Amino acid sequence: MTAMTVDELDAGVRVDVEPDFREAESAPGEQRFVFSYTVTVHNDSRCSVQLLARHWKITQGSGKVQEVRGKGVVGQQPMIAPGQVFRYTSRAILEGPVGVMEGAYTCVDTASQRLFEVPIAPFRLASPNQVH
Numbered sequence: 001m002t003a004m005t006v007d008e009l010d011a012g013v014r015v016d017v018e019p020d021f022r023e024a025e026s027a028p029g030e031q032r033f034v035f036s037y038t039v040t041v042h043n044d045s046r047c048s049v050q051l052l053a054r055h056w057k058i059t060q061g062s063g064k065v066q067e068v069r070g071k072g073v074v075g076q077q078p079m080i081a082p083g084q085v086f087r088y089t090s091r092a093i094l095e096g097p098v099g100v101m102e103g104a105y106t107c108v109d110t111a112s113q114r115l116f117e118v119p120i121a122p123f124r125l126a127s128p129n130q131v132h
Contacts, residue, residue, distance in 0.1 A: 012045025
């Protein structure tokens with residue numbers, strides 16, 4: 001087996017996110033807008049990887065920015081074998097009906113112990129009928 005280059009490994013791990021407005025948990029009159037988001041981490045590389053940490057940047061419609069950093073996701077630091085996916089659902093609570101989240105996961109190639117970042121493209125959080 002040939003060693004993978006940094007670019008090959010980084011490109012082999014990707015993230016998809018599906019957000020959802022949680023109307024029953026939200027209270028617009030109290031400026032509480034709850035969103036869930038389901039994240040799927042795909043390992044299309046030839047190496048096993050472990051998700052060690054997360055960094056989220058949450059931008060409210062008002063422009064207010066919150067950053068969240070921590071170990072793993074939903075209390076786990078999952079190992080993801082080649083060709084496998086890891087899926088989880090979490091939540092974000094905003095003060096308004098619109099926002100954007102983006103971020104990155106810090107992962108490690110379990111064979112070489114090399115750390116690398118997996119970017120998470122910006123995704124929109126919006127309650128129904130928002131035009132922003």
